[in-house]
Amino acid sequence: MKVITVLNEKGGVGKTTMTMTVSAGLAIMGYRVLVIDADPQAHLTISFGVDKQYSLYDLLVRDAEFSDKNIVHAIPPEVYAMPSSEMKTDKGRLFLIPGNKETRLISQALENNLFAIRNRLAELERADLVDAVIFDTSPTPSNFHALIYLATHHILYPTEVTYLSFDGLVASIQSTTGYSEQKKKSGLEGIKLTGIIPTKFRHNLLEHQEKFASLKKGFGDLVWQPMPMSVVWEEALARRRSIFSYAYDHPAASNAWKIVRKAKEKIFDE
Ligand SMILES: Nc1ncnc2c1ncn2[C@@H]1O[C@H](COP(=O)(O)OP(=O)(O)OP(=O)(O)O)[C@@H](O)[C@H]1O
Ligand SMILES: [Mg+2]
Numbered sequence: 590m591k592v593i594t595v596l597n598e599k600g601g602v603g604k605t606t607m608t609m610t611v612s613a614g615l616a617i618m619g620y621r622v623l624v625i626d627a628d629p630q631a632h633l634t635i636s637f638g639v640d641k642q643y644s645l646y647d648l649l650v651r652d653a654e655f656s657d658k659n660i661v662h663a664i665p666p667e668v669y670a671m672p673s674s675e676m677k678t679d680k681g682r683l684f685l686i687p688g689n690k691e692t693r694l695i696s697q698a699l700e701n702n703l704f705a706i707r708n709r710l711a712e713l714e715r716a717d718l719v720d721a722v723i724f725d726t727s728p729t730p731s732n733f734h735a736l737i738y739l740a741t742h743h744i745l746y747p748t749e750v751t752y753l754s755f756d757g758l759v760a761s762i763q764s765t766t767g768y769s770e771q772k773k774k775s776g777l778e779g780i781k782l783t784g785i786i787p788t789k790f791r792h793n794l795l796e797h798q799e800k801f802a803s804l805k806k807g808f809g810d811l812v813w814q815p816m817p818m819s820v821v822w823e824e825a826l827a828r829r830r831s832i833f834s835y836a837y838d839h840p841a842a843s844n845a846w847k848i849v850r851k852a853k854e855k856i857f858d859e
Contacts, residue, residue: 596745
């Protein structure tokens with residue numbers, strides 16, 4: 590079971606959109622995917638049209654069971670996938686654990702139980718219920734991120750291609766490397782920064798072209814192809830659908846599919 594965290598401590602860069610897209614894509618490919626909304630804003634939960642009365646807080650602090658359907662919600666294929674005639678497999682599954690305002694209280698409640706997320710996910714792995722767990726995180730750094738890092742194998746880092754976003758990227762790489770080293774010292778697996786994905790990209794903007802080129806120069810193959818700017822993302826969101834369900838024949842969806850394939854290669858094949 591692979592654990593992926595979508596991270597950027599800058600707000601509004603496309604973390605939730607990326608989480609939704611990659612989780613939907615992997616489920617379409619046939620993987621069993623659990624997405625966890627670790628943001629008190631609960632945008633991922635709202636985007637998937639899921640009730641947020643109960644949340645990750647209940648799982649971690651009130652010790653709820655994974656079998657509780659108020660906490661682990663099965664997302665219907667029509668929400669995340671293209672019509673079944675376009676699908677090659679029906680083996681994939683997508684589940685979501687909501688976030689809500691109690692999510693903000695998790696780190697305090699688990700002050701003395703830093704391994705809570707790691708231990709609960711280990712339980713899930715032993716039961717062989719899912720192939721990938723994907724965390725959507727909040728832009729506000731907190732100790733809660735540290736609990737997530739303890740369970741994380743891969744980080745996906747969506748970023749806008751603006752001057753200021755580079756600062757955040759460097760800081761983020763440093764803190765990821767720090768956490769990764771700490772984990773290794775304790776005999777755990779490290780954390781890999783697996784992809785930096787430029788978002789809201791405009792091919793015809795010179796500034797975006799230049800910043801993309803310098804990202805490539807600085808970080809090489811870590812930088813994936815950009816997700817172009819398009820209103821279709823907002824439209825899909827407003828309808829509580831993934832891009833594949835809302836507009837599978839739109840160029841943004843073919844682009845998104847390339848990101849999903851790359852994620853699949855890096856996470857499951859390497
Ligand atoms: N490639 C894109 N083109 C145009 N709009 C986009 C694109 N990607 C995301 N958006 C839009 O940008 C807004 C912010 O995206 P999103 O909510 O995914 O960011 P976020 O990083 O999760 O934000 P937060 O930090 O608040 O959690 C949303 O309205 C989304 O529809
Ligand atoms: Mg978000």
